[in-house]
Amino acid sequence: MVAVRVLVGTPMVDPVLALRVLGGEQIPGISFIVWDHRLPVAVVAVLAGIAFGLSGTTFQTLLRNPLASPDVIGVTLGASAGAVLAMTFLPADGRAVFWCALLGGLGTAALLLLVSGAGRPGAAGAVDNRFVLVGIGLAAALSALISYLLTRLSLQSAGDAMHWMIGSLSTSTWERAAVLAIALAGLVPALALLVVRLRILQLGDDTATGLGLPVPRTRVALILVAVTLSALTVAVTGPLAFVAFLAGPIARLLAGRPSFPLAAVVGAVIVLLADIVGQNMLPTTELPAGVVTGALGAPFLLWMLTRSSTSGSGR
Incomplete structure (x- = not known):
């Protein structure tokens, strides 16, 4: 798919010429x-898809909720609100x-943790449900703030x-690709270490505590890594809707269980596709x-939602 993205378009590029360019010929x-x-x-599409896929999963x-993703619980909107604030009150500058x-996404996460009490000990289901509900409410408030701005x-x-808020890769550069690559180089190993603890956390807070796991600290660390992955990517590409939401469930359908590596691959494929x-669906318009x-x-x-409703009815 990377080769298709490079070769297909207006104009079409001969594969032989593309290989010569990649070999250093001008x-x-x-x-x-x-x-x-x-x-x-x-390259940015692949890196952004990996980051969104890992964050959503x-x-x-x-x-413990397939509907929980940065899009739904307000993290993406927090990053978007930060970007629109910069466009409104600061000089037009890509770095600003x-x-x-990035700060908008992290600030949203901090507010979510504070209001939902996810950093305090408690029943896992109650904390998780409260986090999602607070996120949905916060997303509504951030949407209103963006509309006002x-x-x-x-x-x-x-x-x-x-x-910008639609989400586009048209402004991708090697500099932005490097930002995402450096972020993933630091965050993916951290997430890999935390996933082991996440498996224990899924047994329940009481069981995890009995096994010696610091539950509140582990939950906060996982949320911060996931938020940073999402917020950094939104800062580079804009909020690509539903990528984080789609990657995990599709990977679960393919693998039969939650799979972080497969979710990363699915996220990259979704963004590339x-x-x-x-770029090519409409002859005169690039979407x-x-x-x-x-x-x-x-x-x-x-x-x-329909599937969840049907499952809940016992059919």
């Missing part, structure tokens, strides 16, 4: 298309948007903000990847 026009434009997009496994989006912007700035479809992921995620969410 070919006028083709070098820019392959090396400076399409390949960074493909962490939330869904920790909270990046840092404000958009009314403060000029028409052009509001249009730019709306385009969404970008390929968005941002966030439009396609939103179109994929909405019916999947309805299917998940």
Whole structure:
């Protein structure tokens, strides 16, 4: 799929020429298309999909709820609110948007932890349900804040903000790919160490405590890693809707159990596929990847809700 993203488009790129460019040869026009434009997009798509997939699966496994993802519990909207705040009150600068989006996501997580009491000992189900409910309420408040901020912007700035909030890979560069790569290099090993504790945490707070696991500290560490993965990615690509929500359940359907590595792969495939479809589906219009992921995620969410309702009825 990376090869398809690099070769397919307007104009089409000959695979032989693409290989020559990747080998270091300078070919006028083709070098820019392959090396400076399409390949960074493909790399950012893969890295963003991995980050969203791992983040969503962490939330869904920790909270024992397939509907729990950064999109649903307000983390993505927190990062978006931070970015829109930067666009409203700070000079138009990519770094300001990046840092404000990251801080917005982390600040949302801190508020979630504080209000839900996820950092305190308690019954696992009560804490998890409270965290999701607080997140949904916080997401509604953040959505209202974003709408208000958009009314403060000029028409052009509001249009730019709306385009960013859809989620797009069109501004991907090697610098942004490096930011995501460095973040994943630090966060993925941390998550791998915490997943072992997450398996114990799934046995219940009392059992985990009896086995010597510091439950509140472990829960907070998992949430912070998941939030940082999501917020960093939103800061780079914008909020690609439903990627974090889709990756975990699809991986679970394929593997028959929760699988973090498979969720990372599924997330990368979703983002790449969404970008390929968005760039080539309509002959005269290029759709941002966030439009396609939103179109994929909405019916999947309805299917998940219907399935949960049917399961709950005992049929």
